[in-house]
Amino acid sequence: MIVVKTGGSRGINLDYVLEDIARQTEPLVLVHGASDELNQISEQLGKPPRMVTSPSGYTSRVTDQETLDIFTMVYCGKRNTRIVEKLQQLGVNAVGLSGVDGRLLEGRRKPNIRIVEDGRTKILRDDYTGRIERANVSLLTTLLDQGYLPVISPPAISYEGEVINIDGDRAAAVIADALGAERLVILSNTPGFLEDADDEDTLIPRIARDEIDEAIATHARDRMKKKLLGAKEALEVGVGQVILGDGRIPEPVTAALRGAGTVIG
Amino acid sequence: MIVVKTGGSRGINLDYVLEDIARQTEPLVLVHGASDELNQISEQLGKPPRMVTSPSGYTSRVTDQETLDIFTMVYCGKRNTRIVEKLQQLGVNAVGLSGVDGRLLEGRRKPNIRIVEDGRTKILRDDYTGRIERANVSLLTTLLDQGYLPVISPPAISYEGEVINIDGDRAAAVIADALGAERLVILSNTPGFLEDADDEDTLIPRIARDEIDEAIATHARDRMKKKLLGAKEALEVGVGQVILGDGRIPEPVTAALRGAGTVIG
Numbered sequence: 305m306i307v308v309k310t311g312g313s314r315g316i317n318l319d320y321v322l323e324d325i326a327r328q329t330e331p332l333v334l335v336h337g338a339s340d341e342l343n344q345i346s347e348q349l350g351k352p353p354r355m356v357t358s359p360s361g362y363t364s365r366v367t368d369q370e371t372l373d374i375f376t377m378v379y380c381g382k383r384n385t386r387i388v389e390k391l392q393q394l395g396v397n398a399v400g401l402s403g404v405d406g407r408l409l410e411g412r413r414k415p416n417i418r419i420v421e422d423g424r425t426k427i428l429r430d431d432y433t434g435r436i437e438r439a440n441v442s443l444l445t446t447l448l449d450q451g452y453l454p455v456i457s458p459p460a461i462s463y464e465g466e467v468i469n470i471d472g473d474r475a476a477a478v479i480a481d482a483l484g485a486e487r488l489v490i491l492s493n494t495p496g497f498l499e500d501a502d503d504e505d506t507l508i509p510r511i512a513r514d515e516i517d518e519a520i521a522t523h524a525r526d527r528m529k530k531k532l533l534g535a536k537e538a539l540e541v542g543v544g545q546v547i548l549g550d551g552r553i554p555e556p557v558t559a560a561l562r563g564a565g566t567v568i569g
Numbered sequence: 570m571i572v573v574k575t576g577g578s579r580g581i582n583l584d585y586v587l588e589d590i591a592r593q594t595e596p597l598v599l600v601h602g603a604s605d606e607l608n609q610i611s612e613q614l615g616k617p618p619r620m621v622t623s624p625s626g627y628t629s630r631v632t633d634q635e636t637l638d639i640f641t642m643v644y645c646g647k648r649n650t651r652i653v654e655k656l657q658q659l660g661v662n663a664v665g666l667s668g669v670d671g672r673l674l675e676g677r678r679k680p681n682i683r684i685v686e687d688g689r690t691k692i693l694r695d696d697y698t699g700r701i702e703r704a705n706v707s708l709l710t711t712l713l714d715q716g717y718l719p720v721i722s723p724p725a726i727s728y729e730g731e732v733i734n735i736d737g738d739r740a741a742a743v744i745a746d747a748l749g750a751e752r753l754v755i756l757s758n759t760p761g762f763l764e765d766a767d768d769e770d771t772l773i774p775r776i777a778r779d780e781i782d783e784a785i786a787t788h789a790r791d792r793m794k795k796k797l798l799g800a801k802e803a804l805e806v807g808v809g810q811v812i813l814g815d816g817r818i819p820e821p822v823t824a825a826l827r828g829a830g831t832v833i834g
Contacts, residue, residue: 345614345642348614348615349610349613349614350613373646373647373651376646376647376650376651377610377642377643377646377647378642378646379646380645380646380649380650380665381638381641381642381643381644381645381646381647382638382641382642382646384645385641385645385667385669385724385732386638386641386732388667388669388670389669389726389730389731389732392669392672392726392730393729393730393731397671397672398670398671399666399670399671399708400645400666400667400669400670401664401665402650402653402665404650404653404654404657404665405653405663405664405665406662406663406664406717407657407662442715443664443715443717446711446712446715447711450707450708450711452671452708459650461654461657464658465654465657465658466654466658467650467651467654
């Protein structure tokens with residue numbers, strides 16, 4: 305079993321990703337993002353993303369009810385449907401799901417988030433962001449048993465039944481764990497984890513389990529920091545290997561499974 | 570087995586519909602529209618709906634690739650997710666699907682549609698509209714067997730694997746047929762089929778099977794004409810009864826199943 309997460313950043317070649325997924329023979333689950341399109345559509349709708357910074361320095365997007373609707377429009381509507389269409393054209397019987405369907409991705413809504421704005425710490429209310437904690441994979445195993453390929457997108461659902469925005473990489477890690485997947489491939493628009501984020505020649509090909517904390521502390525920018533944290537959590541719960549691969553190249557999944565990119569664990 | 574279709578027109582009380590669905594004890598599949606929201610979001614995105622008229626007098630929406638993306642954003646993204654969220658809050662383990670998922674709704678893309686514009690007949694290309702012909706319900710029966718309630722939205726997929734816009738009422742009829750459903754309830758923002766569309770006191774409570782053609786010919790406006798055609802087709806393929814019910818009232822599904830609205834067949 306393999307779980308593949310493909311990001312939604314500019315530069316990722318989704319056609320390459322999907323063509324390569326159609327080539328895989330192992331059972332596979334795809335998790336996807338759509339961050340770049342979300343920014344575009346949000347701007348078009350006159351609701352540009354509002355980013356906030358937590359006291360500990362993480363940036364995240366504020367998600368009120370209107371933002372959540374735009375989020376689901378782009379992720380579950382436009383992007384998920386087009387991915388399923390493409391896979392169907394490639395002969396793969398894909399089924400699109402969000403974390404809300406069958407309570408697939410459950411988590412805790414953060415009721416009051418502390419943010420730093422204009423140098424002051426504030427409390428943010430009406431934010432539907434959360435932390436994914438579990439994947440109820442019986443829906444996935446039912447689909448996999450019948451030969452379908454699940455294509456999964458955030459958001460998740462809170463224990464109280466509210467739609468919540470969650471981190472896609474972490475969702476992929478939790479799914480990989482719940483399915484007992486041996487490997488989790490995370491594709492983004494870089495060759496992997498870079499020592500210098502601006503220099504693609506500084507790829508670090510391998511991070512051992514006990515080196516992750518150091519890598520997070522010394523090198524990682526925000527987005528890569530989240531990926532490494534996700535990788536760390538995935539390894540902790542039993543996923544054998546996390547590979548940060550390049551989503552811009554042909555056959556990106558195959559390349560990652562052969563050890564290109566950064567192999568963690 | 571019951572199939573319920575709820576329209577997306579202004580006036581339909583979706584909370585009433587979903588609360589009543591949560592009360593039903595028979596296995597149930599929900600099909601939904603989102604036409605009013607589609608118009609709103611299309612306007613907001615600077616892409617107002619373009620309506621065309623066929624030589625035989627039917628109006629339909631032109632669906633190019635960009636329109637199709639907006640369609641899936643509103644139907645599969647925003648509306649479908651919110652319906653699943655609400656049902657989950659009501660304790661119903663709902664799963665949202667479009668006709669693209671698992672090739673659930675298959676149909677034929679109309680490659681070149683003839684339209685009448687400014688009094689002249691023209692050929693419309695780059696239109697992704699189609700006619701739904703079959704429902705591959707193995708995905709639905711798998712979900713129903715596991716206790717999930719499927720929440721289904723257009724679009725469908727063509728035999729060539731393209732996303733196509735289809736009529737939601739007809740989709741509901743084809744699903745009802747494929748599932749062997751005894752009854753199909755179609756909820757809209759009127760009490761049922763009206764002798765005079767502008768006078769709600771002219772409800773026709775019952776149309777026998779052999780009276781449908783006459784009702785279509787003599788009374789029906791465009792939208793109601795489509796509903797009656799859908800009802801006719803559903804009856805022809807074996808659905809026992811089609812009920813056109815009022816989606817604005819409390820307990821609209823229960824009321825329709827008890828014979829309120831227009832019972833056809």
